[in-house]
Amino acid sequence: MRGTGRFAGLVQIEGTPDTDPATGGLRHRGTRHKAPRNLTHMTGSTPLGMPPMPPPTTDPPWKKAWDAALYGPEGFFRRESPVAHFRTSVHASPLFARALVALTRRAGLDTIVDVGAGRGELLAEAHRIDPTLTLLGVEVAPRPAELPEAVAWTSALPESVEGLVVANEWLDNIPCHVVEVDGSGTPRIVHVDPASGEETFGAPLADRAVPAGIAAWCERWWPLAGREPGARAEVGTTRDEAWADVVRRVTGGVAVAVDYGHTAQTRPPSGTLRSYRDGQEVDVLPDGSRDVTAHVAVDAVAARVAGTVVRQREALRSLGVDGTRPELALATRDPQGYVRALSRATEAAELTEETGLGGFSWVVSTHADVPPASQLLS
Numbered sequence: 001m002r003g004t005g006r007f008a009g010l011v012q013i014e015g016t017p018d019t020d021p022a023t024g025g026l027r028h029r030g031t032r033h034k035a036p037r038n039l040t041h042m043t044g045s046t047p048l049g050m051p052p053m054p055p056p057t058t059d060p061p062w063k064k065a066w067d068a069a070l071y072g073p074e075g076f077f078r079r080e081s082p083v084a085h086f087r088t089s090v091h092a093s094p095l096f097a098r099a100l101v102a103l104t105r106r107a108g109l110d111t112i113v114d115v116g117a118g119r120g121e122l123l124a125e126a127h128r129i130d131p132t133l134t135l136l137g138v139e140v141a142p143r144p145a146e147l148p149e150a151v152a153w154t155s156a157l158p159e160s161v162e163g164l165v166v167a168n169e170w171l172d173n174i175p176c177h178v179v180e181v182d183g184s185g186t187p188r189i190v191h192v193d194p195a196s197g198e199e200t201f202g203a204p205l206a207d208r209a210v211p212a213g214i215a216a217w218c219e220r221w222w223p224l225a226g227r228e229p230g231a232r233a234e235v236g237t238t239r240d241e242a243w244a245d246v247v248r249r250v251t252g253g254v255a256v257a258v259d260y261g262h263t264a265q266t267r268p269p270s271g272t273l274r275s276y277r278d279g280q281e282v283d284v285l286p287d288g289s290r291d292v293t294a295h296v297a298v299d300a301v302a303a304r305v306a307g308t309v310v311r312q313r314e315a316l317r318s319l320g321v322d323g324t325r326p327e328l329a330l331a332t333r334d335p336q337g338y339v340r341a342l343s344r345a346t347e348a349a350e351l352t353e354e355t356g357l358g359g360f361s362w363v364v365s366t367h368a369d370v371p372p373a374s375q376l377l378s
């Protein structure tokens with residue numbers, strides 16, 4: 001590994017079809033809500049008034065099926081390149097990498113660790129912008145052949161990091177439990193048949209077989225008590241834990257998780273599970289043939305790491321990403337300069353657009369002697 005050793009000791013982490021011409025045919029994930037899917041509803045009692053049947057399924061809960069689909073031996077992300085299937089801020093524009101390099105330097109740091117680094121596009125761009133940076137990608141997929149040699153690559157998180165740790169659209173791909181209120185008003189774990197996507201109810205949250213942390217998380221962050229049958233929650237315990245595990249390794253520096261998400265005021269009533277393949281949104285299916293994702297409860301993640309939630313729009317603007325079109329007069333004075341400035345402004349506009357990438361959340365925490373997020377991003 002190259003560099004000054006600012007990360008040390010690598011350990012494994014536990015852990016409607018259409019295209020969008022504005023984004024080169026590839027969809028941003030997380031920018032639309034869609035109708036709930038059909039669940040095989042078990043009612044509170046049978047039509048003859050008998051008690052409900054035990055869960056009629058040997059199917060795995062969502063978390064297990066999702067985990068196998070994305071990260072099993074033949075899992076989606078072990079084979080597939082994210083950019084072949086959807087477009088993130090990293091792919092939208094090099095301005096995103098430029099902003100993160102600016103944040104790194106503003107915090108007095110010289111190291112970037114990218115968790116869930118995809119094919120290393122962010123780090124390759126950061127290296128182009130500033131070849132003196134120490135760069136590490138953490139990713140389950142193998143090292144991309146075209147990655148600059150100066151970028152280190154691993155499947156394990158470093159034990160400690162002094163630098164900027166970023167995870168762009170990583171937490172939404174951390175599998176989580178799905179809970180739904182059944183016909184009698186009882187929240188239950190949802191199971192799924194990985195081959196058909198058909199869902200069935202499992203144990204009630206109050207059941208002794210269900211880890212108490214799931215009910216506790218729902219009660220605190222996404223309450224289902226008194227909600228109508230069909231109301232759903234995606235339980236953020238795994239995302240909170242995953243991010244806390246990253247942040248506890250940051251001995252000095254900044255940690256930034258960037259994702260689409262919601263807060264207590266904006267929880268989607270029917271959940272947000274989605275699948276993407278080849279640039280299109282497709283039926284949700286945890287069979288390994290497609291991406292499976294759900295929005296992140298960003299307030300819960302932030303609370304877990306004493307972080308601050310900032311919208312991408314504001315964060316990027318504070319780092320100099322500006323979508324204002326250049327003055328027309330420049331076109332006469334310097335036509336090539338005008339075209340370059342217009343292209344930059346168009347890319348910046350995509351990164352900061354309210355209803356698209358600009359509406360994403362940054363969960364920012366700073367550590368040791370690095371100034372707080374309010375100062376870094378002002």
Ligand SMILES: C[S@@+](CC[C@H](N)C(=O)[O-])C[C@H]1O[C@@H](n2cnc3c(N)ncnc32)[C@H](O)[C@@H]1O
Nearest residue numbers: 013077082088090116117118138139140168169
């Ligand atoms: C949605 S992609 C985002 C890729 C990239 N950050 C971007 O913005 O284009 C999520 C990535 O996280 C990776 N990933 C998920 N869990 C991981 C883990 N535990 N360790 C390393 N990489 C992981 C996946 O393989 C996938 O490449």
